[in-house]
Amino acid sequence: MSDFPELKNDLFLRALKGETVTRPPVWMMRQAGRYLPEYMELRKKYTFFERVETPELAAEITIQPIDIVGPDAAILFSDILVIPQAMDFKVTMNPGEGPRLPKPITTPEQALALTVPDVEDRLHYIIEAVTLTRKELNGRVPLIGFAGAPWTIFCYLIEGRGSKDFSLAKRFYYEHPEAAKHVLSVITETTIRYLQAKIKAGSQAIQVFDSWSGLLSPEDFNEIAFPYLKKISESITEVPVILFAKGSWYALEGLMQRTNASALSVDWTISPEYARQATGNNITLQGNFDPSRLLTPIPELKRMVTRMIDRFGKDKYIVNLGHGILPHIPVAHAKAFVEAVKEYESK
Amino acid sequence: MSDFPELKNDLFLRALKGETVTRPPVWMMRQAGRYLPEYMELRKKYTFFERVETPELAAEITIQPIDIVGPDAAILFSDILVIPQAMDFKVTMNPGEGPRLPKPITTPEQALALTVPDVEDRLHYIIEAVTLTRKELNGRVPLIGFAGAPWTIFCYLIEGRGSKDFSLAKRFYYEHPEAAKHVLSVITETTIRYLQAKIKAGSQAIQVFDSWSGLLSPEDFNEIAFPYLKKISESITEVPVILFAKGSWYALEGLMQRTNASALSVDWTISPEYARQATGNNITLQGNFDPSRLLTPIPELKRMVTRMIDRFGKDKYIVNLGHGILPHIPVAHAKAFVEAVKEYESK
Numbered sequence: 001m002s003d004f005p006e007l008k009n010d011l012f013l014r015a016l017k018g019e020t021v022t023r024p025p026v027w028m029m030r031q032a033g034r035y036l037p038e039y040m041e042l043r044k045k046y047t048f049f050e051r052v053e054t055p056e057l058a059a060e061i062t063i064q065p066i067d068i069v070g071p072d073a074a075i076l077f078s079d080i081l082v083i084p085q086a087m088d089f090k091v092t093m094n095p096g097e098g099p100r101l102p103k104p105i106t107t108p109e110q111a112l113a114l115t116v117p118d119v120e121d122r123l124h125y126i127i128e129a130v131t132l133t134r135k136e137l138n139g140r141v142p143l144i145g146f147a148g149a150p151w152t153i154f155c156y157l158i159e160g161r162g163s164k165d166f167s168l169a170k171r172f173y174y175e176h177p178e179a180a181k182h183v184l185s186v187i188t189e190t191t192i193r194y195l196q197a198k199i200k201a202g203s204q205a206i207q208v209f210d211s212w213s214g215l216l217s218p219e220d221f222n223e224i225a226f227p228y229l230k231k232i233s234e235s236i237t238e239v240p241v242i243l244f245a246k247g248s249w250y251a252l253e254g255l256m257q258r259t260n261a262s263a264l265s266v267d268w269t270i271s272p273e274y275a276r277q278a279t280g281n282n283i284t285l286q287g288n289f290d291p292s293r294l295l296t297p298i299p300e301l302k303r304m305v306t307r308m309i310d311r312f313g314k315d316k317y318i319v320n321l322g323h324g325i326l327p328h329i330p331v332a333h334a335k336a337f338v339e340a341v342k343e344y345e346s347k
Numbered sequence: 348m349s350d351f352p353e354l355k356n357d358l359f360l361r362a363l364k365g366e367t368v369t370r371p372p373v374w375m376m377r378q379a380g381r382y383l384p385e386y387m388e389l390r391k392k393y394t395f396f397e398r399v400e401t402p403e404l405a406a407e408i409t410i411q412p413i414d415i416v417g418p419d420a421a422i423l424f425s426d427i428l429v430i431p432q433a434m435d436f437k438v439t440m441n442p443g444e445g446p447r448l449p450k451p452i453t454t455p456e457q458a459l460a461l462t463v464p465d466v467e468d469r470l471h472y473i474i475e476a477v478t479l480t481r482k483e484l485n486g487r488v489p490l491i492g493f494a495g496a497p498w499t500i501f502c503y504l505i506e507g508r509g510s511k512d513f514s515l516a517k518r519f520y521y522e523h524p525e526a527a528k529h530v531l532s533v534i535t536e537t538t539i540r541y542l543q544a545k546i547k548a549g550s551q552a553i554q555v556f557d558s559w560s561g562l563l564s565p566e567d568f569n570e571i572a573f574p575y576l577k578k579i580s581e582s583i584t585e586v587p588v589i590l591f592a593k594g595s596w597y598a599l600e601g602l603m604q605r606t607n608a609s610a611l612s613v614d615w616t617i618s619p620e621y622a623r624q625a626t627g628n629n630i631t632l633q634g635n636f637d638p639s640r641l642l643t644p645i646p647e648l649k650r651m652v653t654r655m656i657d658r659f660g661k662d663k664y665i666v667n668l669g670h671g672i673l674p675h676i677p678v679a680h681a682k683a684f685v686e687a688v689k690e691y692e693s694k
Contacts, residue, residue: 165638165639166639167639171639217640218618250621268564269596269597271564290564290567292518293517293564295514295517296521297522
C-alpha cells in the first residue's frame with residue numbers, strides 16, 4: 001500500500017495504540033449520512049444501492065463529513081447488509097420502510113445449505129471504493145472499514161427485517177442450534193474475508209458493529225455473539241479492530257480480556273467510570289455521547305463533551321457518539337461536537 | 348376493604364416483605380394478553396377500549412391467566428396510556444399500528460397549560476374494575492395495580508407514539524426543561540392519585556413500569572426519570588411498590604437506597620449475580636427470564652427456570668419475565684414456566 005498518500009493526522013491511530021495525545025481524536029458513527037444536506041442531494045439522484053455500489057459515489061459520501069464537519073477519521077459509506085447480499089440474499093431498501101430481506105431463512109435445511117461466497121468477486125465494488133476513498137482522502141485522516149457482527153447479521157437473515165425483540169431469530173437458535181451455528185459460522189468466515197479484502201485495499205482500522213447484542217442475556221451473548229466476535233477480531237492482525245457490542249454493558253471485561261480488540265466502543269447507558277473500571281483502564285474506549293444529546297443547545301452541548309473527555313480521560317480514548325448520528329441533527333450541532341473536542345487541548 | 352374474600356395464596360406478598368418461603372412466587376408481565384386464545388376470542392368481539400373500560404371484561408381478562416396458567420398474582424388488565432386519556436389526550440389503538448396520540452404536545456405553552464385532572468372521575472371504570480376483579484378473584488391470589496412511569500408517559504405525550512430513540516421527547520426536555528418538568532410533575536401527581544384510588548378500590552400491590560428508562564444515560568435518568576419514580580414510590584405507603592426501570596441496570600443501587608420500593612424488577616440483560624450484588628441482597632428482586640426464551644423447548648425451559656431460581660435464591664425473589672410475554676408464545680410454554688417454579692420446592 002506504499003502508493004497511498006502519507007497520513008497527516010494520525011491521532012485516531014495513536015489513540016488506538018494507547019499513545020499519549022494532546023487531545024483525543026473524534027469521529028461519529030454514521031457521520032456520512034442523512035443529517036448532511038450534501039448527502040441528501042445525492043440521495044435525490046441515486047438509489048441506496050447506486051450510492052453503495054458506485055465507488056465514486058461511496059468515496060464522495062465518505063469524504064463529505066471530513067470536509068464539512070472535520071472529524072479525525074473517515075468511515076467508508078456502506079451498509080452491514082452487503083454481507084447477506086454477498087451470500088445471495090436479496091436485500092431491498094425502499095424509502096420509509098427500512099431494509100428488508102424478502103426471502104429470509106425459515107428452515108434448518110435452508111440454513112445448512114449456506115456456503116461462504118467469493119467475497120472479493122461479489123463485493124468488488126466496495127473493495128474498489130476503499131482504494132479510491134483512501135486515495136482521495138489524500139492522507140487527511142485514516143479510513144475505517146466496518147462490518148456487522150455475526151449475531152446482528154443472523155437476526156436479519158432469519159427475521160428479514162428489524163424487530164423490537166428478534167424473537168424469531170432467537171427461537172431459530174433455540175430450536176435449531178446446529179443449523180444456527182452453521183449460519184453464524186458462514187457469516188463469520190464471509191465477514192473475515194470481506195474485512196481482509198478491505199484491509200488489503202486500504203482500510204486502516206476496522207470496526208465491527210453488534211447492533212443487536214444488547215437484546216441477548218449475558219449467557220446468550222456468551223454463546224451466540226461472543227465466539228464469532230472473538231474469531232473475527234483474532235483473524236485481523238494487520239490493523240486495529242474496534243468492537244461495538246451495543247447494549248452489552250456486561251460484556252466489556254470479557255471483550256477486553258478474551259479478544260484481541262484494540263478498542264471497545266460503548267453506548268451512552270455506560271458511564272465512563274463504569275467502562276474504565278470494567279476494563280481496568282487497559283484498553284482504548286470509544287464513545288459514548290447520547291445521539292439525542294446532540295439536540296442540546298450548543299453551549300451546553302460543548303460543555304457536556306468537555307465533561308465527557310474529563311471523565312474518560314484524554315488518553316486511550318476516542319470521542320464518538322454512543323450510536324449512529326440521527327437524521328434530524330442540525331449540522332451546526334454535529335460541528336460543535338467535533339469543535340468541542342478540538343478545543344479540548346487548549347483547556 | 349374488610350368485605351373482600353380472605354387471601355388464600357399470600358406467597359407473592361410474603362416475598363415482597365422478604366419473608367422466608369418454600370418456593371418463590373411467579374407471575375408474568377402481560378400475562379393477561381394476546382398469547383391466550385381465550386383473550387383473542389374477546390378481542391374479536393370488543394375493541395381495545397371496550398375491554399379496558401368495561402369492568403366485567405377487564406375482570407374476566409385479568410382472571411383468565413389465573414385459571415389457565417396458574418400464577419401467584421393477578422395484574423389488572425389495563426394500559427399505561429389511561430393516564431394521558433385522563434389528562435384529556437386522545438389515544439387511538441388501531442390494529443396493527445400500536446398506540447397513537449394524534450395530538451401530542453409540540454410547544455412549551457401546551458406543556459405549561461397541563462393540569463392534574465379529577466382521576467377518580469375520569470378513570471372511574473378502572474377503579475370499578477379493581478373492586479370487581481378483587482371480589483371475583485375470591486382470594487385465590489393478590490391483585491396488582493400498575494401505572495407507567497412519568498418518563499415513559501412523557502415520551503408518549505411528546506412523540507405521540509412509540510419510537511426507537513425517543514429523541515423528540517429528549518429534545519423537548521433539553522430545549523424546554525421547565526415546561527418538561529411541569530409535564531412530568533403533572534403526570535406524577537395524576538399517577539399518584541390514580542394509584543391511590545386503585546389501592547382504595549382493592550389493589551394489594553403496585554408496579555410502576557418505566558419501559559423507556561433504558562434509553563437514558565445514567566445522568567439523564569437521574570434527572571428526568573428518577574425523581575418522579577421516587578416521588579410516586581414514597582407517596583404509596585399502604586401496599587408494596589415494585590419499580591421496573593427497564594434497561595437501567597446502572598440504577599439498581601439508587602432505586603433501592605433512595606426510594607421506598609419493596610422490590611425491583613430487572614430485565615434479562617442483568618445477571619442475577621449482578622442484581623444481587625448491586626442491591627447488597629437487601630431488597631426483593633423480580634424477573635428476569637428473557638421473554639423470547641419462553642420459545643425454548645419445554646424440558647430445557649424448565650431447567651433454565653430452576654437455574655434462574657438457584658442463582659437469584661428462593662427468598663426475596665419473585666419469578667417473572669424480564670419484560671412482557673410475547674404474543675406468539677405457546678400457552679403450553681407459559682404453563683411450563685409457571686410449573687417449573689411450583690415444582691421448585693420439591694427439589
